[in-house]
Amino acid sequence: MAKRKVRRRARKILGADPAALVWCELARPIPPPPAQVHRAAGSKRLKPGRHWLLYAGAVLFFFVVIPMMLIDKLGDRLERRPAGRRAPHPRHEPEPGSSSSSGSGLPDTASPPDTASPSSPPAPGRDRQGRRRPGDPAHGLFDGDWERTAGRLLLHWYGHSPNPQRLVMLTGDGICVAASPRRRLSPTKAADFHAVAQFSPAEARIEAEAGQPRGFGTFVLHFPDGSWLELGRLSGPEDADHFLRTVST
Template sequence: MTRRGKQRVVTDRLGIHAEAGEWCTIDKIPQPPADVLEDADNPRLRPARMPLLGMVGAVLGAPFIPVITFLELLAKIESAVMRSLDTKEEKERWRAKKEDEKRRDATITQQGLDKVFDGNWHGNAGQFLLRWYSHSTHHQRMLLATQEEIVLAAPPQRVSVGREKHMQIVARIPASEATLVDPFSGEFETRTLLIRFRDGSWLRVETEELRSDLHMHVLRQSRTDA
């Protein structure tokens, strides 16, 4: 079944009509100040540990890591050799790509997008982040965009397999309170999206797929609003 087919099955089971959706993760939550933690009743700030089945899989896969690393190194060497044989036009495209990456990285630094949120624990994003793993101890979220709200779904507890099977809605954010934003306005192919709250605070998520359906949905919405 295709990714979109799986998504339709999931949304039907959840009883919602989503215009786009994608699995996403967040970076490590920084340690909040003591008073913030106390006010929030000392919430969980980390996902649950990998289940036993996942740990067994990781152990069994460990011997192959050096092989994979070696193959990746060979691929990089091959790529470098092929680039040296590129035509003038291909080399120009490569340089343009590297320049785009530099501009993207500069934007990330300027806007603080290397952080998981805007840094204000008392803002809406900071308060929502404090409850992230109280909603579910799974390390991923299915982020779904509907006309009325942003929906986050996940298994209640962390799983290593069958995430769609165990998934349920763990949080809802009305469209009047937050919107999805591509901080690069579609200029670069990235996995980054922001949940931007009406008070200006934001929370960064990283999608599994590069320039996912969610990115394209956000881009279409921005063009419609313009």
């Protein structure tokens, strides 16, 4: 459940208590837009920012941990190295009269069965390589048109904050999307967010089903130009349940 300071901040931005709010993320990574579209939008970031500790950990692993592992393995090999070369074992010759597979004319062992199974058809919404088909309405992130409202919102998604999480707030006046400037945040405590997009009831509506499994709930933003955007990874079970119940009524 969001803390009081989060709700106080929401009230300050909206001018009233929100009917429901929830922290959420994009259901899937942003697909790469055409180069000219990306440039026209200011070449904004299309991936979340990484914390500096992640890069420090990667440097430590590659330049300290891996060399130590290699040195340790080399030391073990040198310790197990034999003092001299052993004589080769004498070749085993079959005794006279003994049965041998080479002289029987029969194969020694049965050939292994062919375990290759026929190629199964691709899953719905995927191609033969298992990749998502762009613009597929059942499995896509958005409608696929970068010139419409949802596409333009995606192009500026990480331009407002490197953190993937956004706070969606509902009021009688419409929908407000807010973001925190931090790279890392606690959704129940973050109170430094600011509004990045506001939509009136005529400009956007939300579609969702109540009672979705916790941790797997999603909802869809629909816009009048026919574009749509799917959001998921809802944070806070109580906030998520209340949000989904509110938008599904």
